[in-house]
Amino acid sequence: MKLIWFVNFMFILYCVKGDEQNHKYEDKEEVLLWMNTVGPYHNRQETYKYFSLPFCHGQKAEISHYHESLADAIQGVELEYSGIDIDFTVDMPRSKVCEMDVNEEIFQSLKYAVDNHYWYQMYIDDLPIWGIIGEIDNAKDYYIWTHKKFDIGYNFNQIVDVNLTSESKTKLSVGSKLSFTYEVKWKPSTVKFSNRYEKYLDPNFFQHRIHWFSIFNSFMMVIFLVGLVSMILMRTLRKDYARYSKEDELDDMERDLGDEYGWKQVHGDVFRGASYPMFFSSLIGTGYHLTFVGFLVIVSTIIGDLYTERGSILTTCIFVYAATAPVNGYFGGSLYSRQSGKGWIRQMIFSTAMFPMMVCGTVFLINFVAIYYRASRAIPFTSMLSVAAICIFVILPLNLIGTVLGRNISGNPDYPCRVNTVPRPIPEKKWFMEPIMIIILGGILPFGSIFIEMYFIFTSFWAYKVYFVFGFMFLVFFILIVVTMCVTIVCTYFLLNAEDYRWQWTSFLSAGSTAVYVYLYSFYYFFFKTKMYGFFQTTFYFGYMALFSVSLGIMCGTLGYIGASLFVKKIYSTVKID
Structure with missing residues (x-):
């Protein structure tokens, strides 16, 4: 246990440490200009090291290349010292950085960059700066911008504004000489x-x-949905209760001759455990976990404006996911115990590893493509080891604690009806009442409540926009929870009324089908709202969109199951069962 707490403490220190600079300078103190990445404008995620193009370093001594955090490494931040001399509040007249002779290899490399509208990114005091490499004129001649003019605003001893102006357009040709200069x-x-x-x-x-x-x-x-659910609970169920109460007053022969139908008839099977209980309980535990993580990260970002610091949101996600691991174990372990599961250790390990393995597997495949393209998005092996260490030494022990607590606190079945030994046959029903149809239709309304927000989120991640309206995201998150639960309650009522007691998986999948519509929408966004191209960007886009959609599906499926479970327990706890 001491080892576990030590690892947790070190992980917290690692995550919360800020930039090495304190953002405060004295007069004439050195200000570092970091070169980050270059890449085609329309493929934001296809980035390469700045010096992968034949740019020359400044004359000042280099500072070793580094990643400031795990989040930087995962996001493909490649900070390399520019070698350009900048001192706080000291104006620098036009000065030479370096010059180089253009041979055939350099010409072809820069020509390709200009053809594909390559942009580059730099950082000064954690503020991003973007610039374009060159352009093509009407005569199809290639030009490179060779002069960088930095206008830096400062307030007392802090940098508050940075602007870059690209000047001195120089024609690119074999045998020419490029002289790169700058001024501050x-x-x-x-x-x-x-x-x-x-x-x-x-x-x-x-x-x-x-x-x-x-x-x-x-x-x-x-x-509308809350009203619909209220109507079901207050009017429809009231009629059902009245009908069932009248049937209870009949003798056995009259009851047998009566027309029995509806959700009461499956009271002996409705609390039967779901098929594949280990997988199902692990999904539910993971869904609870992701819901908690989403809520806490959104609230933290609203309070702390995390979007203003590079990598802060991803670092917060990693930290919160690790710190809230007991949530997964508690809810997944308790559900597995209530379903009479015996292999609780296997369930705990599977629940712990399922989502990280899914994420790591997807990233690992994409990483092969990034390595082949020599892109900065390739995650270093040491970063992979860091993630594995977090899973083994932080998440797994915390999940174990949550599982033990869940099994002991809420692991005993508390169902209002006993479960029959022999499952009741499921009668035939109309095609639109089949679980598959309920699953397909169940995700439409939840998707309809969030698809506008999906557009803004997609645009911020896949284009050059900074998403900062996390208040909107919080409202949409709340709306998604309510809509998902309400829709699933309605679907569950119709399913049970058709005397089909397979509500656990149906409620999960009907709510989780929201992710299918989100992924289909991502295809529309890719082909009609962006100008992305190339195998790397396509793989990156659809790989990570699949990962996002599956995560959303697990979360929505869990919300649907929570709503359906509360509904089922409520209606069967108020009915007299012989």
């Missing part, structure tokens, strides 16, 4: 350090009237 202008600014990231935000895009309308429309959907 420092200007006092009234911008507060806490507000310096606002220039990168786009309020007109994210706070558009369509965004507000989608939230309002989703709230109307919530009101």
Whole structure:
């Protein structure tokens, strides 16, 4: 246990440590310019090391290449020192960085970059800067921007603004000479350090009237569904209770001759354990876990404005996922115990490894493509070992603790009806009442409540937008929970009324089918809303969208199961069962 707590403590220290700089400078103190990545403009995730193109370093001594955090390594941040001399509040006139002779190899490399609209990214004091490499004129001649002009704003002893202007367009040809230069202008600014990231935000895009309308429309959907569920509970079930109470007053012969039908008839099988209980309970535990992680990360980002610091959101996700691992063990282990599962250790290990293995497997395959392309998105082996260590030494022990607590606190069955020894035959029913149809249709309304938000989230991740409206995301998250539960309750009622007691998997899959519609929408977004191209970007896009969709499906499926489970326990606990 001491080892576990030590690893947890070290992991927390690793995650919460900030940038090595404290963002405060003295006059004439060195300011580092970090070169990050280059890549085609339309393929944001297809990035390469800045110096993978034949750019030359500045004359100043190099600082070794490093990743500041695990999140940087995973996101493909490749910080390399530029060698350009910049000192705080010291203007630098036009100065030479380096010069190089263009041979055939350099010409072809830069020509390819210009043809594909390559942009590059740099960082000064954790503020990102973007610039374009070159352009083609009407005569099809290639030009390279060789001069970088930095206008840096400072407020007291902190940098609050950085602007880059590319100048000196030089024609690119074999045998020519490229002379790269730079200059720095420092200007006092009234911008507060806490507000310096606002220039990168786009309020007109994210706070558009369509965004507000989608939230309002989703709230109307919530009101409608809550009303529908209330009607089922208050009116339809009241009639069912009255009918069943009348049947209870009849003698056995009259009851046998009566027309028995409806959800009461499956009371002896409705609490029967789901098929594949280990897999099912692991999915439910993982769904609870992902729901907690999503909620805590959204709230943390709203409170702390995490989007302003590079890699902070991903670091928070990793930390919160590891710290809340007992949630997975508690709910998954208790459900498996209530279903009379015997191999609880295997279930605990499977539940712990299922989602990380799915993530690592997908990333591992994509990593092969990134390594082949020599892209910066290739995750280093040491980072993979770090993730494996977190899973083994942090997540697994915490999951074990949660499993033990779950089995002892809520592991005993508390069903209002006893389970029959022999399963009841499931009668034939109309095609639209079959579980497969309920599963297909169950995800439409939840998807309808979030698909506008999906557009904004996709645009922020796959295009050059910074997502900052996490208040909207929190509202959509709440709406998704309510809509998913309400829809699943309605689907479960119809299924049970058709005397089909297979509600556990049906409720999970009907809510989880939301992810199928999200993934189908990702195809539409890729082909009609972006200009992405190439095997690398296509693999990266659809691989990570599949991972996102599966995660969303597990979370929505768990929410659906939670709503259906509460509904089933409620209606059967108020019915007199002989």
